[in-house]
Amino acid sequence: MLVIMKSSATEEEIGRVIERIEVEGLSAHVSRGMERTVIGVIGQGVDVHRIAGVLGGMSGVESLVPISKPFKLASREFHPQDTVVEVNGVRIGGEEVVVIGGPCSVESEEQTLATARAVKAAGGKLLRGGAYKPRTSPYSFRGMGVRGLEILARAREETGLGVVTEVMSVEELPVVMEYADMLQIGTRNMQNYALLEAVGRTEMPVLLKRGMSATVEEWLLAAEYIMAQGNRRVVLCERGIRSFDPYTRNVFDVGAIALVKGLSHLPVIGDPSQGTGRASLVVPVSLAAVAAGADGLLVEVHPNPEGAMSDNAQQVTFEGFEELMAGVRRVASAIGRSAAEPAREPQGVSA
The missing domain is CATH 3.20.20.70 (Aldolase class I)
Structure with a gap:
């Protein structure tokens, strides 16, 4: 899934979300855009609904978006901007x-x-x-x-x-x-x-x-x-x-x-x-x-x-x-x- 952070999210709030993702045994992949930071959550063998509930209630989080493609990190859903x-x-x-x-x-x-x-x-x-x-x-x-x-x-x-x-x-x-x-x-x-x-x-x-x-x-x-x-x-x-x-x-x-x-x-x-x-x-x-x-x-x-x-x-x-x-x-x-x-x-x- 993608964790969309609020445009007003602080570095401390972003850091806490990343820390929680890693505590859950998952990988956090951060993509910083002009207005918002997006954190990709990658991993297997977890209760997605439970994780979504935990992350969705954290300070600075605006929304959660599921990634529909099997290729998560390579998809435009994760990273809308062209990579150079x-x-x-x-x-x-x-x-x-x-x-x-x-x-x-x-x-x-x-x-x-x-x-x-x-x-x-x-x-x-x-x-x-x-x-x-x-x-x-x-x-x-x-x-x-x-x-x-x-x-x-x-x-x-x-x-x-x-x-x-x-x-x-x-x-x-x-x-x-x-x-x-x-x-x-x-x-x-x-x-x-x-x-x-x-x-x-x-x-x-x-x-x-x-x-x-x-x-x-x-x-x-x-x-x-x-x-x-x-x-x-x-x-x-x-x-x-x-x-x-x-x-x-x-x-x-x-x-x-x-x-x-x-x-x-x-x-x-x-x-x-x-x-x-x-x-x-x-x-x-x-x-x-x-x-x-x-x-x-x-x-x-x-x-x-x-x-x-x-x-x-x-x-x-x-x-x-x-x-x-x-x-x-x-x-x-x-x-x-x-x-x-x-x-x-x-x-x-x-x-």
């Missing part, structure tokens, strides 16, 4: 549509640095790249591991772009945290609850991809696992769901972006590369995602897609990324938002 997640100084969920670009996999320092420079020059705000890659076949290229993380850090040093990279297990989490600015939870790990809870105990921003066969509710409940551990810095990523049609790798659910923006206060971005599996579809699907309300995009970019060591069919060239950014700026402007202009400052000096 900051990553290396970049705000995701605000007025600007943030584009994250980079290779599917880190393959070499030369490839990654060239891509990072191109992404920044075109207006990308963060750098993506896989150092650890979950692959369907154990014989496919599965990433460079720690060396890949070191290369991503080198690219950040030169370009200033924050690093978004995937963590695949609880065991890998400490080393990935040393190098990343944002932790990515991939589609195969969306319901890896031990990993979700582990990243929830960190204070790092988390990019949570939708599972390839997940419903919207399952996706939001995965976010709930992270948030229930105390980490509210979650960005949702629609990356397409599995279908019977072989013409696209997945079905990119544009409607889910608009739907989730209504259900949840968390930022939502789209991954048109994984979502379609075809480079020729990345630009039009990106524009559709922005028009539907996406707060950003996650795009795979490579200097030579044909020679890429993973997912070569869906990675765009540097020129393709420039085209995408130009289109994103036009669509964002048309719906009252913005996207970064091409960078005009020097791109850094190589060591």
Whole structure:
């Protein structure tokens, strides 16, 4: 339930309500708005009616509201205002549509640095790249591991772009945290609850991809696992769901972006590369995602897609990324938002 405090409620009254919630063995999650403070009450195995009677009579409490959604902390009922997640100084969920670009996999320092420079020059705000890659076949290229993380850090040093990279297990989490600015939870790990809870105990921003066969509710409940551990810095990523049609790798659910923006206060971005599996579809699907309300995009970019060591069919060239950014700026402007202009400052000096 939600405890709505009066606009005149004092900090002492708010504190007493929080203390009583915790005495009852429940968790109190505080959301402070411009006019009122709202306290979310989360927990199981209690008499809801009794708790409501106790809290409803406390000083400073205006009303109690049940949360109808199973995803409590991620719902707009709990937090009506949009959440903005900051990553290396970049705000995701605000007025600007943030584009994250980079290779599917880190393959070499030369490839990654060239891509990072191109992404920044075109207006990308963060750098993506896989150092650890979950692959369907154990014989496919599965990433460079720690060396890949070191290369991503080198690219950040030169370009200033924050690093978004995937963590695949609880065991890998400490080393990935040393190098990343944002932790990515991939589609195969969306319901890896031990990993979700582990990243929830960190204070790092988390990019949570939708599972390839997940419903919207399952996706939001995965976010709930992270948030229930105390980490509210979650960005949702629609990356397409599995279908019977072989013409696209997945079905990119544009409607889910608009739907989730209504259900949840968390930022939502789209991954048109994984979502379609075809480079020729990345630009039009990106524009559709922005028009539907996406707060950003996650795009795979490579200097030579044909020679890429993973997912070569869906990675765009540097020129393709420039085209995408130009289109994103036009669509964002048309719906009252913005996207970064091409960078005009020097791109850094190589060591």
